Amino acid sequence: NAGVTQTPKFQVLKTGQSMTLQCAQDMNHNSMYWYRQDPGMGLRLIYYSASEGTTDKGEVPNGYNVSRLNKREFSLRLESAAPSQTSVYFCASSRTPALAASNEQFFGPGTRLTVL
Amino acid sequence: GQQLNQSPQSMFIQEGEDVSMNCTSSSIFNTWLWYKQDPGEGPVLLIALYKAGELTSNGRLTAQFGITRKDSFLNISASIPSDVGIYFCAGRGLGNQFYFGTGTSLTVIP
Secondary structure, eight states: OOOEEEEOSEEEEOTTOOEEEEEEEOSOOSEEEEEEEETTTEEEEEEEESSTTOOEEOSOOTTOEEEEOSSSBEEEEESSOOGGGOEEEEEEEESSOTTSTTOOOEEOOOEEEEEO | OOOBEEEOSEEEEETTOOEEEEEEOSSOOSEEEEEEEOTTSOOEEEEEEOSTTOEEEETTEEEEEOTTSSEEEEEEOSOOGGGOEEEEEEEEOSSSOEEEBOOEEEEEEO
């Protein structure tokens, strides 16, 4: 059981470039999430997918798009990267959507993105 | 967006001491989670709380869901060097989102 995996681990982009961050979970979880972590800000939700086939905006969705490719995979795309998107990105998954009790989120190791 | 107030921001303690940290919110929450994050890693869930007043332990860690439902506390007893890291609280209200605290950085001096 690998849990939640993310690729790549590190990435450097130039302003305006695009890229996709990949996330996969092998726990048969229904819900998946993308967060960004900035110094002194804690974790902020970008997008989430309560179940396969659905996606919803979180707290800071601007500049990002997501795709829930199947139950296992949830990707985050930056169409035109900006320096303000320099951050550490974490993917997480949970068995049930947040509204249900016993919702516990499990996190991947993160992707460290720098936009020059 | 909502941010949780987590304090203290950082702690430097001697090995063997007990640690206390807390999280407060202006909104009522239905769930509180406590995570630990090691450098270069993702957060790892330590304790989950689902009822006001609930007190839950995980080894040397004890967390409580405040009666007002606007706060939560985490205590670590008899700290050891491997307790070093950043501790985050996370809370969920009526919606689908969890909101995270800004973290407490713990340093344990051997």
